[in-house]
Amino acid sequence: MLEKNIDTFIGCDAEYNDARIVLFGAPFDSTTSFRPGARFACRAIRTDSYGLETYSPLLDRDLEDIDVFDSGDIELCIGSSEKALEQISKRTATILNDGKIPFMIGGEHLVTLGAFREVFKRFPDVNIIHFDAHTDLRDEYLDVKLSHACVMRRCHDLTGDGRIHQFGIRSGERVEFRWADEGHTELHRFDFVGLEETVNRIGDVPVYFTIDLDVLDPSVFPGTGTPEHGGVSFMQLVDAIRIVCSGCRIVGLDVCELSPNYDQSGSSTAAACKIIREILLSIK
Numbered sequence: 001m002l003e004k005n006i007d008t009f010i011g012c013d014a015e016y017n018d019a020r021i022v023l024f025g026a027p028f029d030s031t032t033s034f035r036p037g038a039r040f041a042c043r044a045i046r047t048d049s050y051g052l053e054t055y056s057p058l059l060d061r062d063l064e065d066i067d068v069f070d071s072g073d074i075e076l077c078i079g080s081s082e083k084a085l086e087q088i089s090k091r092t093a094t095i096l097n098d099g100k101i102p103f104m105i106g107g108e109h110l111v112t113l114g115a116f117r118e119v120f121k122r123f124p125d126v127n128i129i130h131f132d133a134h135t136d137l138r139d140e141y142l143d144v145k146l147s148h149a150c151v152m153r154r155c156h157d158l159t160g161d162g163r164i165h166q167f168g169i170r171s172g173e174r175v176e177f178r179w180a181d182e183g184h185t186e187l188h189r190f191d192f193v194g195l196e197e198t199v200n201r202i203g204d205v206p207v208y209f210t211i212d213l214d215v216l217d218p219s220v221f222p223g224t225g226t227p228e229h230g231g232v233s234f235m236q237l238v239d240a241i242r243i244v245c246s247g248c249r250i251v252g253l254d255v256c257e258l259s260p261n262y263d264q265s266g267s268s269t270a271a272a273c274k275i276i277r278e279i280l281l282s283i284k
Contacts, residue, residue, distance in 0.1 A: 001016050001098070002022065002071040002094060002095075003072075004069070004070075007043075007046050007047070007072070008046065008070035009023055009045065009046050010054055010063065011054040011063025011064055012063065012068040012069065014067035014068055016098075019067045019069035020066070020067055020100060020101060021066075021283065022068070022069045022070075022095045022100045022102055022103065023068060023069070023103050023105065024070075024073070024095075024103075024105070025041075025043075025046075025074065025106075025107070026042070026073070026074055026104050026105065026115075026254075027041070027043070027073050027076060028076045028084050028088075028108060028110070028111050029108040029259075030081060030084070031108060031110050031149075032108050032225050033141065033142075033149060035262060037225065037259035037260070038108045038225055038257055039078075039107060040260055040261060041105065042073050042106075042107070044260040045105055045258065045276065048266060048269045048270060049276075051270060051273070052270075052277060054277075056281050058238065058278065059282065061281040063277065066280065068103075068280055069100075074088060075087075081146040084111075084114065085110070085111075085113055085146070086114070087114070088111055088114025089117050089118045092115045092117075092118040092252065093118045096252075101251060101283070102118075102119075102253075103252075103253050103279075103280070104254035104255075105276070106255065106256030106258075107256055108256060108257060109151050109210075109257055110148045110150075111256060112151050112155070112254055113146070113151050113154050115254060116208055116252070117158070118252075119206075119208050122251075123206040123251050125206060126206040126207065126251060127163045127207050127208070128165065128207070128209075129165050129199075129208075129209050129210070130152060130165065130167070130212075131167050131168050131210070131211045132211075132214065133168060133170055133212065133214040133215050133226070133228035134171045134172055134228065135152070135169055135172030135187070136148065136150065136153070137150075137153045137172065137176040137179055137184075137185065138153060138173065138176060139153055156185065161183055162183065162184075162185075164185040164186065165185070165186045165188075166180070166186065166187045166188060167188045167191070167192050167195055167215075168188070168190065169187055169188065169189055170190050170228060186198065191236070192232065195240055195243055195244070199243055199244060200247070202248060204249050207248040207250055208251060208252045208253065209248070209250055209252075209253040210254050211237075211241075211255045211256065211275070212257045213256065213257050213258050213271075213272060213275070214226055214227060214228055214231070215231055215237060216233075216271070217230065217231035217233065218231065221234075221268050222267075223258055223262045223267075223269065224258060224262065224268065225257060225259045225262075226257075234271060238274075238275070241278055242278070244282075245282035245283045245284065246282055248284075250284075255272065255276055255279070258272045
């Protein structure tokens with residue numbers, strides 16, 4: 001059983017045995033290729049979450065009415081990506097073994113691989129729904145296969161073709177787009193068109209849901225390591241989250257790539273907090 005964290009996300013202070021969803025932080029950004037700082041997101045999100053209400057007027061639901069346990073941040077090995085991924089996998093395995101849903105707060109996007117490895121062991125038919133500005137489908141980046149630029153390619157090594165569904169994608173190498181278009185992933189450019197059809201087609205198959213917050217336009221969300229213009233609005237993202245979380249059998253999920261120091265207004269961190277609240281309240 002995991003120990004209770006002192007500093008929790010607002011409304012996420014249930015007892016571990018009572019909780020259906022367990023939060024944990026993965027403060028890691030060692031492979032960030034442009035602007036580092038995502039390792040500071042977990043603490044910033046918890047602190048700034050207290051600027052939120054626990055109630056969502058959009059969903060008419062309240063965090064006080066559900067049981068979520070915040071297990072705190074993992075103390076990750078910053079110098080070794082593989083070791084950090086192993087530590088993330090271990091925390092994920094503990095949560096899954098206790099019959100709960102792991103919800104990871106990153107960190108850079110490579111952390112998804114650590115959690116997904118354990119989810120895949122338990123649910124070998126799992127699909128991934130991936131919101132992002134970037135393809136993340138490179139086989140290697142600067143001769144490194146464990147990179148945030150390669151995370152969906154490494155997940156594909158496990159799932160094989162047709163089980164990774166990507167939305168909001170608007171940046172990547174030409175070879176990545178062509179590789180996806182050959183049927184390796186289902187890649188939707190720029191927005192969430194086709195999301196409802198994808199969710200309906202997946203049906204009751206287990207889903208791992210990963211959100212890179214740079215799917216948002218930088219005018220909405222400048223606090224990220226690799227901002228990419230042409231993104232979706234906040235409400236477009238919230239509507240898409242509701243479609244996925246209410247329509248899919250979520251067995252694990254994460255939110256990644258807030259770099260709070262690049263938005264001194266705090267608006268990006270506030271957006272991340274609200275997105276996490278809406279996710280928690282949308283999971284069926």
